[in-house]
Amino acid sequence: MHNTLLMSGPGDSRVEATAFGAQALSWHCRGRERLYLSPRADVSGAAIRGGVPVIFPQFAARGPGPRHGFARTLTWETEPDPERLRFRLRDREETRRHWPYRFGAELDVEPGEDRLRITLTVHNADADPFEFSAALHTYLAVGDIAETQVHGLEDRPYIDSARGGAPCPPSGAPVRFGGEVDRIYADTRRLLRVTDGEHMLRFEAEGFADTVVWNPGAELAAGLSDLEPDGYRRFVCVEAAQVLQPVRLQPGQTWTGAQILTVQSNRGC
Numbered sequence: 649m650h651n652t653l654l655m656s657g658p659g660d661s662r663v664e665a666t667a668f669g670a671q672a673l674s675w676h677c678r679g680r681e682r683l684y685l686s687p688r689a690d691v692s693g694a695a696i697r698g699g700v701p702v703i704f705p706q707f708a709a710r711g712p713g714p715r716h717g718f719a720r721t722l723t724w725e726t727e728p729d730p731e732r733l734r735f736r737l738r739d740r741e742e743t744r745r746h747w748p749y750r751f752g753a754e755l756d757v758e759p760g761e762d763r764l765r766i767t768l769t770v771h772n773a774d775a776d777p778f779e780f781s782a783a784l785h786t787y788l789a790v791g792d793i794a795e796t797q798v799h800g801l802e803d804r805p806y807i808d809s810a811r812g813g814a815p816c817p818p819s820g821a822p823v824r825f826g827g828e829v830d831r832i833y834a835d836t837r838r839l840l841r842v843t844d845g846e847h848m849l850r851f852e853a854e855g856f857a858d859t860v861v862w863n864p865g866a867e868l869a870a871g872l873s874d875l876e877p878d879g880y881r882r883f884v885c886v887e888a889a890q891v892l893q894p895v896r897l898q899p900g901q902t903w904t905g906a907q908i909l910t911v912q913s914n915r916g917c
């Protein structure tokens with residue numbers, strides 16, 4: 649397993665992360681674990697299935713570099729800070745091989761009493777402008793995916809990545825999971841709620857314009873060797889993302905995006 653760092657917030661809020669990928673692996677809050685981490689996650693240097701992988705500078709296969717970018721499979725530097733876990737990534741030979749720009753990225757993970765804030769900052773240290781995509785690929789722990797719903801996207805059109813990127817009109821209903829769901833919703837600057845029948849979590853983003861919702865469903869999950877049998881039932885990925893309109897930064901400019909998860913209630917959704 650990768651070495652982990654711990655940070656306690658007020659109450660019982662406690663986060664665990666690793667410098668490998670600057671990835672949060674666990675967030676315990678109000679008596680229970682809020683993130684899903686696969687017990688079969690590959691810890692040999694591949695992307696870790698679970699927690700909050702940082703997707704940068706490319707989303708999925710939408711670019712020439714490694715799938716979902718290189719940030720999730722590189723070890724970031726850590727910086728001491730009494731209130732948050734802070735990670736830094738600067739361009740180096742391994743990044744320039746895939747993406748020829750000088751940059752600095754920072755990831756802050758801050759546990760609050762009933763919330764977790766994760767902030768990604770990207771700075772253009774190059775002499776040329778560059779474009780990138782990014783996402784915080786959050787694996788939220790749910791009791792049962794069959795009971796899970798994502799509320800707040802009812803009136804938004806989406807790109808259906810499970811059907812070759814087909815554009816789809818608003819569904820008019822909360823997102824439910826009866827099989828593979830893989831959607832990119834554009835322009836979702838609003839409060840989302842994730843419920844699983846028993847628990848409710850508020851999901852908010854700053855800076856990120858899009859939201860990705862993903863669960864592989866039984867069939868696809870069976871082909872994922874780093875998921876336990878039926879592991880797909882225990883998570884839903886809701887991702888604060890900037891995918892459809894990549895960020896363009898001029899030399900010297902900085903972009904910031906954040907995702908805030910808040911535990912709203914343990915019952916009665």
Ligand SMILES: O=P(O)(O)OC[C@H]1O[C@@H](O)[C@H](O)[C@@H](O)[C@@H]1O
Pocket residue numbers: 695708715716785809830831860862887
């Ligand atoms: O298996 P990976 O590379 O971590 O990707 C997981 C999923 O990540 C999601 O963000 C994508 O929308 C899915 O298409 C993808 O399958």
